[in-house]
Amino acid sequence: MKIFKKEQLRLCDEHTIKNRNLRSIDLMEVAATNCYKWITERYTKDYSFYVVCGKGNNGGDGLALARMLVEGDYEVEVLMLQSKDDLTEDTQINFDRFPKSVQFIDNDSFEIENFNSTILIDALFGIGLNRSLDGIEKKIIDKINQISAIKISIDIPSGLPSDELPKENQTIFKADETLTFGFIKRSFLHKEGAEYTGNVHIIDLDLDQDFVKNEATDNFIISNNYIKNNIRKRQKFEHKGDFGKALLIGGSYGQVGSIALSTNAALRVGTGIVHTLAPECGYQILQTLAPEAIFHGAGQKIVETIELLVNDYTLGIGPGLGSDNITKGAFEQLLKNENKPLVLDADALNIIATDKKLLKSIPENSILTPHPKEFERIFGKTNSSLEQCELARKKAIEFKIHIVLKGHYTTILTPLGICYYNPTGNAGMAKGGSGDVLTGIITGLLAQSYSPTDAAIIGCYLHGKAGDIAALKKSQEAMTAQDIINYLSEVFVTLNK
Ligand SMILES: NC(=O)C1=CN([C@@H]2O[C@H](COP(=O)(O)OP(=O)(O)OC[C@H]3O[C@@H](n4cnc5c(N)ncnc54)[C@H](OP(=O)(O)O)[C@@H]3O)[C@@H](O)[C@H]2O)[C@@H](O)CC1
Numbered sequence: 001m002k003i004f005k006k007e008q009l010r011l012c013d014e015h016t017i018k019n020r021n022l023r024s025i026d027l028m029e030v031a032a033t034n035c036y037k038w039i040t041e042r043y044t045k046d047y048s049f050y051v052v053c054g055k056g057n058n059g060g061d062g063l064a065l066a067r068m069l070v071e072g073d074y075e076v077e078v079l080m081l082q083s084k085d086d087l088t089e090d091t092q093i094n095f096d097r098f099p100k101s102v103q104f105i106d107n108d109s110f111e112i113e114n115f116n117s118t119i120l121i122d123a124l125f126g127i128g129l130n131r132s133l134d135g136i137e138k139k140i141i142d143k144i145n146q147i148s149a150i151k152i153s154i155d156i157p158s159g160l161p162s163d164e165l166p167k168e169n170q171t172i173f174k175a176d177e178t179l180t181f182g183f184i185k186r187s188f189l190h191k192e193g194a195e196y197t198g199n200v201h202i203i204d205l206d207l208d209q210d211f212v213k214n215e216a217t218d219n220f221i222i223s224n225n226y227i228k229n230n231i232r233k234r235q236k237f238e239h240k241g242d243f244g245k246a247l248l249i250g251g252s253y254g255q256v257g258s259i260a261l262s263t264n265a266a267l268r269v270g271t272g273i274v275h276t277l278a279p280e281c282g283y284q285i286l287q288t289l290a291p292e293a294i295f296h297g298a299g300q301k302i303v304e305t306i307e308l309l310v311n312d313y314t315l316g317i318g319p320g321l322g323s324d325n326i327t328k329g330a331f332e333q334l335l336k337n338e339n340k341p342l343v344l345d346a347d348a349l350n351i352i353a354t355d356k357k358l359l360k361s362i363p364e365n366s367i368l369t370p371h372p373k374e375f376e377r378i379f380g381k382t383n384s385s386l387e388q389c390e391l392a393r394k395k396a397i398e399f400k401i402h403i404v405l406k407g408h409y410t411t412i413l414t415p416l417g418i419c420y421y422n423p424t425g426n427a428g429m430a431k432g433g434s435g436d437v438l439t440g441i442i443t444g445l446l447a448q449s450y451s452p453t454d455a456a457i458i459g460c461y462l463h464g465k466a467g468d469i470a471a472l473k474k475s476q477e478a479m480t481a482q483d484i485i486n487y488l489s490e491v492f493v494t495l496n497k
């Protein structure tokens with residue numbers, strides 16, 4: 001699913017209006033009708049509404065919605081920001097159509113009755129916001145934010161930019177629910193913006209699909225459909241050799257569990273043959289925890305050599321690897337000798353962070369899976385998650401690699417400079433071992449001949465989805481990385497339906 005900037009969203013409106021022979025007021029009516037439906041499916045007439053409107057088209061959406069609520073017999077008050085400027089044309093039309101009187105506000109002395117059943121609709125500013133809020137607008141939103149009603153934003157929380165992140169201490173409406181038109185806005189996908197949106201719901205406006213198809217963007221959200229359509233179907237006569245050979249490397253003394261998690265994850269995504277290269281101290285552990293995998297010893301307590309350079313293995317390296325100088329030497333050697341894409345995580349990334357010239361030796365199209373701190377150690381500090389994402393894009397292009405930046409919305413940056421946000425996953429996965437599982441999943445997919453980009457995209461999606469099921473069944477608190485592996489089966493069962 002594409003993510004558009006606000007200019008593109010406007011163009012999309014224009015194309016829809018033109019190609020469907022609509023008027024812009026008709027599109028506003030569709031927007032308000034679909035918000036009305038969403039709201040009335042969830043809230044009964046026991047709730048009373050305050051709709052706070054600005055002078056732009058976001059305010060027009062609010063006025064149209066308020067009219068529908070009045071016609072639907074809901075209790076509704078409209079508060080309208082007093083402005084020296086005229087309302088936009090469509091907002092004026094909806095102002096004239098509103099059957100009750102509205103209360104104009106030009107300071108923060110207005111009153112909102114505050115019951116448990118009060119719903120406050122924010123239609124002050126939409127994507128037309130062009131500067132930070134100050135003056136009376138800021139005071140009004142500061143006041144509304146203090147009220148403990150249920151808060152619903154139309155299109156975007158007022159004050160939140162759509163394509164950038166808010167600056168610190170900026171005043172922004174704090175919503176419980178955001179009903180956004182057509183597309184997710186990029187700011188919703190970063191924690192600095194997401195803290196204002198509450199739950200986000202896309203309100204479909206039946207926008208022009210030709211425009212959507214043809215308009216270029218370099219930011220996407222991974223959709224369920226993409227995964228469903230791109231999961232490889234297993235054919236009856238295929239044998240294990242057709243499903244790839246993965247080799248997971250890592251697991252120094254005391255951290256054998258990490259590579260065991262990666263190994264089991266690779267097994268659970270359908271890989272034909274899985275091998276593990278770990279120190280001898282992990283022999284019994286790995287043979288017990290992952291009997292399907294073949295063990296190769298590589299030193300006593302640490303990985304000393306990575307000689308198993310069989311060409312047809314797909315390599316995932318790093319979980320529990322340690323960063324002893326001997327291990328580092330073996331890893332450097334591997335980077336020098338290999339030219340097919342590798343999956344690099346954890347200590348493999350830490351080794352690179354201590355010797356950045358290694359970046360140049362990483363084979364093209366490899367997949368690096370750093371969390372924000374690991375990323376920072378390799379590529380430097382940034383001031384926000386969006387800046388970090390953009391730096392990752394730059395580095396992915398520069399080094400011709402994939403960077404999987406782990407976080408609430410894990411982002412995948414490709415060598416072509418495309419950014420994919422993964423929508424699955426939850427805070428229960430913010431625990432030791434989750435990353436090791438992701439390494440195993442991605443390595444397993446890469447081994448099965450998924451392209452490196454698809455291995456990263458599909459891998460992140462499966463990982464998050466299995467984590468979501470684990471959280472449902474076991475709670476975010478109690479779920480563990482092993483649960484993520486265990487629930488991969490349910491994800492595949494659903495995808496294969
Ligand atoms: N996308 C879609 O498909 C559809 C979109 N629709 C809706 O249209 C919305 C966009 O409408 P919009 O362009 O009229 O702008 P909007 O956000 O209402 O406000 C801009 C006004 O605010 C002002 N202003 C800006 N910053 C300010 C500040 N800091 N402090 C004070 N004032 C400030 C600015 O004033 P000015 O810069 O002129 O002084 C301008 O007048 C969109 O979000 C959606 O809700 C639907 O109706 C139909 C389908």
Ligand SMILES: [K+]
Nearest residue numbers: 122125156158
């Ligand atoms: K709004």
